[in-house]
Amino acid sequence: MTTPTASRTAGGLMPAPIRAAYMTLLLFMALSGFGQMPIFKRYYIADIPGLGWLAQFYVTHFIHYAGAALLLAVAAYYLTRYLVAERTRRRLSLYGAIQGVMMATIVATGVLRVIKNYEGYYLSSGLIIFLDILHLAAVMGFLLVGAWGLASRKRWTRIR
């Protein structure tokens, strides 16, 4: 028996208001994440009224952590919901599989970097750079594939 879910979410699990909030969260994660590199001041972005915080490293650092907590909560919620309740009527789309792998990579490298930031963790330069590049590459992949998915109305799951 089909549920109201499909029509309300145009194919995906997230209803529109939640999806809008999720996209906003991704925007702040991308901004605060890219803000870890000293680019926003150099390229005048932080001069835009209201965007000065983009050049405040400790502010973007904190926002990135807080946003990561929210993102992990959302990811865990939908992952659990999919595994426990939705698998009989939905399957992962190719788009969802790609984005899932990207997101898992982002989360794994992100968690390692959070651990590294505590006192007493001494990673070699090589490992830090590897995690940096992998995190950045996965983010770029996620955003690019996501932009295409947004434009072509893709969803992570589809009704079987």
Add this chain to the structure above:
Amino acid sequence: MSESISRRTFLKSGIVAAGTLAAGETAARAAGAPARDQHLATLIDITRCIGCGECVAACREANGHKFPNPKKPFPRMYPDRVKVSDWSDKQDVDDRLTPYNWLFIQEVTVTHGGEEFDLTIPRRCMHCTNPPCVKLCPWGASRQYQNGISRIDTDMCLGGSKCKAVCPWDIPQRQTGDGLYLDLLPSLAGNGIMNKCDRCYDRVATGGQPACIEACPEEVQTIGPRPEIVALARERAREINGYVYGEHENGGTNTLYVSPVPFETLNAAIEKGPGRPHLGPAADRMAEANNIGAALLIAPLAGAATALGRFFKAARKAGSGEHPSADT
């Protein structure tokens, strides 16, 4: 003097233990001892400093081979606001921190308790126990060793200068025209290499002492395992009715200054500015994010629990004959 020689000998043996990879570190960590207990710290007793500058000269001599070798002309950088930082023609400047001068003497005259003090203070990187320059470098050019020493690897550094921005004392100094950025996109990204005191990590790794300590004729500095240096600093401060700086600043550093004059008084009187760090308060800004690290553990559990709760609630409703709600 014999008391300080025996103290130096004792602490020197401590350097060898702490300066190389401590085999017992894992066991100590497992036993719950804080990581910083394995760090090497330095006590700088400014009552002993006469401002002779031997430490400054020794630092330059010992570390000169690590100094920048910029190639001119520098590639043009975009946009125009990106500043060139060129000290290659001013390598002799030693009254502030520069890419070629990692230690300098800060001079100050203050009055405290009716007495005038002329003090000279060797200043360099504080070697924080959880250094933001290491932890927040977006590239990974900076690293910290298990003995607490932090060092910028100038072979990897792109000169982004974030390390300087996040350092409470603005310690790292940039030299344009040298480094990896020249091989990437020199016009658009990077701006040289950052330099700062590396505690003569290479000498320490082989059981030696930092050059500034070896050169000092007045035994201003004492280096050893952090717990012992902290105890020594507190003891010395008690002896002279003095004050300690560096134990708690920025969450803790491995450079402890002892002064007969409050550091607030010194900070108000010293010449501060680019390359001339303050002696004021420094909040532990790494802790701001680190303190919500637990949220990163709890959040996914909360998310999963919410989903499970929904599922079981829906299953109970289905079991009681109601159609399960599929809304969020």
